[in-house]
Amino acid sequence: MSYRYKVASIFLLGFFIDCINIFMSAVALPSLSATLQVSSASVAWVANAYILGLTLIIALSTWLAARFGSREILTASMLVFSGSVWLCGQADSFHELVIWRFVQGIGGGLLIPVGQALTFNLFHGEQRAKISTLIMAVALIAPAMSPTVGGLIVDISSWRWVFYSTLPFSLLAAGLSWWWVREGKTAELQRPDIKGLLLVSAVLASLLMGMSLYGGDYPPLAALGFVIAGLTFIALYLLHYRRCSNAIIDLSLLRSRKLSTSIFIYYAIPGVFTGVNLMSIFFLQNTLHFSARLTGMFMILYAIGAFIAMILCGRVYNRTGARRLFTLGMLLHSAGIATLVLVNAPTDLWLIMIAYSLMGIGGGIGANTAQTTSLMDFTGGDTHKASVIWNINRQMSFSLGAALFLMIFNVLLPPLGTTPAYQATFAIAALVGLLPLLQMNQLPCAKERP
CATH class of the missing domain: 4.10.860 (DNA Excision Repair, Uvrb; Chain A)
Incomplete structure (x- = not known):
């Protein structure tokens, strides 16, 4: 295996760890909420604490990698992640769990931006579209398997094993980072x-x-x-x-229409989906009384839809361009969310299946196109800076999406009741997911040739 594919493999493994950490822990939240006796709004801090830790350290990732070396930072980050994962599983109180999730975010917040910047500096031009397709392939595998596996773990064992199950992957990432990465320290350092x-x-x-x-x-x-x-x-x-x-965040890079539009799209599609999926998990388990395993299995349909989208984007991106793909992705994704509004009873299983399939296709198109488009204007050191912005945005979109729709649901619950409040929240989410349509004219219809 060539060096650049070794680096890409480490980055992809880190990205996989991050994805399963998000989706597998989400399906365990209703069980965790009941066990630790916290509300659905409060239990969201299991995710929020992780995002805060990520935000705190991602912005320092470029300086730390330059100061101590990429190999050392990537290895240390996965070792800290591994230790905190174990302590999350050992937590005896909700506050203790939140603290260790924050530490886990600090540990995991270095591998992705440093690994992405190293990878994208080794793959140029059209090759970035190919590596972005591999990234999205990982983003499909994780949502497909982790909620189902996580639901099975919760049903037969405990939410604690949802955290323990990521340990083999994080320890493998630590070992590969130490053995494979060559990049050392940078001679000149700016004060962080x-x-x-x-x-x-x-x-x-x-x-x-x-x-x-x-x-x-x-x-x-x-x-x-x-x-x-x-x-x-x-x-x-x-x-x-x-x-x-x-x-720490170079706002001048946002002058790139490709980066700024991709950021907006990520809030409207993956960010909105994170909130919708969290609400759906509570709705299906607490209101319709589905098992955690069945709830997680709907993500398989999402992943199948996203796989179709990945194949589509990989073949037509260079001919069609980001603008048309973004528009199609938003329309399909919001149509899937709107379908959830029609769900009233456990017998509406086919509606849930259609909803997750449409969200998968639309979400796959939008996220894959955003990942491909976001860093196209940058090379060298600017790639690191743009990667910091992109990864902070990616993580913030997940957390803000979950917090926003939990807030909307809590506001609607007293006047509407449980099921209508869920349905109204889904309807609002479908509309929010279409907001970036207002700025699609800022992108060219077809991709610019390098």
Whole structure:
């Protein structure tokens, strides 16, 4: 195996670990919520804490890799991830679990951006579309198998084994990183932007806390206070960015229409889907009384649909271009979410199957096109910086999507009742997923030739 494919393999393994960590743990949340006696809004912090840890460390990933060497950082990150996974499974309280999930996010937050930047700097031009197809292939395998396996684990054992099951993969990633990666330290280092890092983390923490509190058993002013704090931290970061020569997030890179549009798409498709899937899991298990295993198996249909989308995108991207593919992906994805509105009883199994199939096809088209398009304008050091933005955005979209639709559901629950509140939340999500259509004219109809 050539060196560039060894590096790509490590990155793809890390991406696989991240995906199964998201989807496998999600299907265990109703069981975890019941065992630890926490509400559905609070249990979302099992995911939120992981995202906060990722955000804190992803922004430092480029500097850490340059300072200590890519091999050392990739290896250490997977060892920290492995230790925290074990401690998540050992947690005796909800707060203890949240703390170790935060540490797990710190451990996992280095492999993907560092590995992606190393990989994309080894694959150029049209080869990036090919490696992006491999990335999306991994993104199909993980959602296809992990919810079903996770549901089976929950049904026959415990949610704790959902965490333990990722240990072999993270330890393998640690070993391969140490044996295969050659990149060492960089001679010249800029001081990391610690102030900017703290501001970015404060933005995400405040917004997530505000959405988590709103609609729950907390005063509305408390939620509003956190949202205002989040907006204030955004303003402070913008002021800081203008004065800092090496800001942790280089906002100038967002002038790339390909990157900025791909980011918007990721919030509207994978981000929205994360929230919809979380609501669907609670709806199917708690309201329709499906087993965790059956709930997880719907993701197989999602993966089959996404596989069809991956094949389509790989063959037509260079001829069709991102604009048309984005539009098609959004329409199909939102149509799938809208189908969930029609689900009322366990006998509506065929509607759920259609919904997940459509979401898979539309989501696969949108996510694959965004992954291919996002970093096309960048080379060299800018690839690392853009990769930081892209991966922070990717993780934030998952967490904000879940928090947003949990908040909407909690607001709608008292006046509407359980099933209508779920259906109304799905309807709102379908509309939110179409918002990027408003800026599709900013992309060319066909892909620009290099």
